[in-house]
Amino acid sequence: MFLHGNINMKNRRTKSFNNIYKLATQDKREELQKYLAQPNIKIDCMDDLFTVAGRLAMEGNTEAAELLRELGANVDEIAYGAAYGFQHDYLKDLINAHDADNGYIVRGAVANLHFDLLDDLEEEFRDDHHFHIETGWIVEGLQDSGLFKDKETALFTFATKPYIYLDEEVRRCFSFDIETVQKQGENLKLLMEKYDLNFNQALAWQQDSVKIWLFQAKNIPTLMRDMITNIATYLAPITQKDASDLLEKTSLKYSQQFLSQDLKAYHRVIPHLFFNNSTDTSTKLLKSIETVKNVHELRNHLTSNDNVLKTNNDGHVKRMRNQQTVPMENQVLESILNKYIKRLSM
Numbered sequence: 001m002f003l004h005g006n007i008n009m010k011n012r013r014t015k016s017f018n019n020i021y022k023l024a025t026q027d028k029r030e031e032l033q034k035y036l037a038q039p040n041i042k043i044d045c046m047d048d049l050f051t052v053a054g055r056l057a058m059e060g061n062t063e064a065a066e067l068l069r070e071l072g073a074n075v076d077e078i079a080y081g082a083a084y085g086f087q088h089d090y091l092k093d094l095i096n097a098h099d100a101d102n103g104y105i106v107r108g109a110v111a112n113l114h115f116d117l118l119d120d121l122e123e124e125f126r127d128d129h130h131f132h133i134e135t136g137w138i139v140e141g142l143q144d145s146g147l148f149k150d151k152e153t154a155l156f157t158f159a160t161k162p163y164i165y166l167d168e169e170v171r172r173c174f175s176f177d178i179e180t181v182q183k184q185g186e187n188l189k190l191l192m193e194k195y196d197l198n199f200n201q202a203l204a205w206q207q208d209s210v211k212i213w214l215f216q217a218k219n220i221p222t223l224m225r226d227m228i229t230n231i232a233t234y235l236a237p238i239t240q241k242d243a244s245d246l247l248e249k250t251s252l253k254y255s256q257q258f259l260s261q262d263l264k265a266y267h268r269v270i271p272h273l274f275f276n277n278s279t280d281t282s283t284k285l286l287k288s289i290e291t292v293k294n295v296h297e298l299r300n301h302l303t304s305n306d307n308v309l310k311t312n313n314d315g316h317v318k319r320m321r322n323q324q325t326v327p328m329e330n331q332v333l334e335s336i337l338n339k340y341i342k343r344l345s346m
Contacts, residue, residue, distance in 0.1 A: 016045045020052045024064040029071075036071065044074050049111065049144060054081030062090050069098075076101040083108030086117055095121075095130055103137045110141025113161055138166075139173045151176050158185025159192065159199055201246045204236035214247050 020043065023032040036043055044051040050058060053073035056065040058081035065078050079100035082091045086109075094100035109117045118133055125131035142148045147157040158164065158181065171178050191202040204210045213232055229243040238246070 051077040053078045057081035058085035076104040080104040080108035084112045106137035107141040111144035135169045159188035204238040
């Protein structure tokens with residue numbers, strides 16, 4: 001049924017592919033007809049996944065794709081390309097006017113993970129039965145995508161692509177436990193989003209040995225820190241640059257997290273200790289510390305606020321020698337900031 005996967009004489013086909021593609025995009029019908037009349041020149045020659053017309057349809061060049069269809073290009077292969085490229089309106093025309101094969105459409109859409117396109121088509125053609133989906137086509141599309149050829153590739157796919165729904169029938173077609181791999185991938189995706197990590201960094205951070213090892217580098221001099229991040233590359237498939245970046249990002253997140261907790265505790269305690277609800281400074285700090293991009297910026301941010309507090313304290317002491325509430329409140333906040341400034345400066 002499908003032409004995909006059986007690609008022989010690749011070099012000759014690649015040359016033919018490029019020539020047909022060029023003539024079609026230039027709308028040179030007569031030259032194209034002459035070229036196609038030559039021996040061993042096939043209008044449906046292919047690259048890795050697409051015929052020439054299919055690739056044009058995938059790219060949204062429907063006029064060139066239609067020119068080739070009129071000259072004999074396989075309409076189902078065109079539909080495959082259109083589905084892969086999410087050419088929704090063109091697909092509807094191919095279904096209505098040319099009865100494009102459902103299997104090619106499903107396979108093309110799934111190959112590029114356009115499951116929402118299939119939902120749309122199934123809904124649009126629900127009444128006239130022009131469109132339906134079969135499990136085998138979905139599996140073939142997943143094979144075409146190359147995104148699920150083994151556990152490692154599937155894990156990367158689930159961690160880096162939008163949510164992918166695979167029903168039970170499709171899951172049973174895999175040679176490995178796809179459900180477990182999907183859960184692992186989605187956990188990696190959450191980790192990547194939380195700490196702004198790439199895939200390899202998230203994979204490394206899930207290893208306890210890497211996590212424990214990198215934690216040692218948080219409070220030691222830079223020279224020793226470089227040695228630790230270098231050794232981390234032997235514990236996980238990660239570069240030293242990625243290890244250093246991972247340490248930076250996790251240090252920042254943990255500092256932000258614990259500083260937020262301390263400031264929130266300060267919010268609760270200060271009014272009761274000093275009978276004063278003036279916690280504007282810490283409120284602003286809480287909102288601002290989440291916006292910083294790295295540890296260096298966080299340290300400078302806290303130092304700046306600490307200097308403001310010191311200035312405020314001095315002014316209050318001079319003006320309010322008998323009313324120490326605000327200075328004492330600021331001194332508590334200042335001590336919190338100093339703790340983190342010292343930690344971040346190591």
